[in-house]
Amino acid sequence: MTTMIAVLQRVSRAAVRVRGDVLGSIEAGLLVLLCAVKGDSDQDLAYLARKITQLRVFEDDAGRMNRSVHDVGGSLLVVPQFTLAASVRRGTRPSFDAAEAPERAKDLYEDFVTQVRSSGLQVETGEFGALMEVSLVNEGPVTIIIDSREGRSA
Numbered sequence: 001m002t003t004m005i006a007v008l009q010r011v012s013r014a015a016v017r018v019r020g021d022v023l024g025s026i027e028a029g030l031l032v033l034l035c036a037v038k039g040d041s042d043q044d045l046a047y048l049a050r051k052i053t054q055l056r057v058f059e060d061d062a063g064r065m066n067r068s069v070h071d072v073g074g075s076l077l078v079v080p081q082f083t084l085a086a087s088v089r090r091g092t093r094p095s096f097d098a099a100e101a102p103e104r105a106k107d108l109y110e111d112f113v114t115q116v117r118s119s120g121l122q123v124e125t126g127e128f129g130a131l132m133e134v135s136l137v138n139e140g141p142v143t144i145i146i147d148s149r150e151g152r153s154a
Contacts, residue, residue, distance in 0.1 A: 003149040004044040004108070005084045007033040010057050010142035014077045016126040017133040024124025029074030030057075031136050035084035036100040036108040044148035045108055049115035052076070057142055065142075069121060076116055079126035079134055080109045102129065 008030050015025035032052060058067040058074070069076065082105065086094035100108065106128045117123045126132045 003037055003147045004040045004048055005035040005037065005148070006048050006052060006146045007081075007084065008052060008055070008057070008142075008144045008146065009033075009136060010139045011077075012137045012139045014134070014136035016077060016079055016124075017135075018127045018130045023127055023132075024077050026075035026077045026122070026124055028072060028139075029122075030069050030076050031134070032076055032078045033081040033084060034078055034109060034112060035081055036105040037085045037098045038100050040100060040108055040148070042111070045112050046115065047148050048146060049112055049119070051146055053116055053119045053121060055144070055146075057144065070119070075122040075124065077124045077126075078109075078113055078116065079132065080105070080128045 011026070011029060011031050013025070013027050014029075014031040016023050030052065053070060054068050056068050057065050058069065058072045060066040082096060082099045083094070085096055085099035087098060088094050099105065109128055113123055113125055126134070
């Protein structure tokens, strides 16, 4: 079964550079590493967009993770990362056979960015297909992996 994958990191700041130029940077919010795999649908994309924008991973006044990125006035930095589709099941060289074809993956990535922007969040991005340098300060640390298969049974 295929799945769209997102790795979220709660950050106090994050930035992405391409060829030395800063393409996107945020202060408090979420760094989202996003990977499309073969067979992903608009349903997978909508599930991740909804889940990420509503996920309560920021602390409330009592110190409990009870606030969403919306609640804290945070931003998203969305970076495409096809290597999340890697399989290391055989041998020592990762296989990326499960990754979606670049043209379709780019469309899914751009559609995801459009959906999360439509929620009212400030969204910065990386550059699809580019060699990027990502820097971040992970706050907590909080790192969460979301698999769109989880939304299919919900």
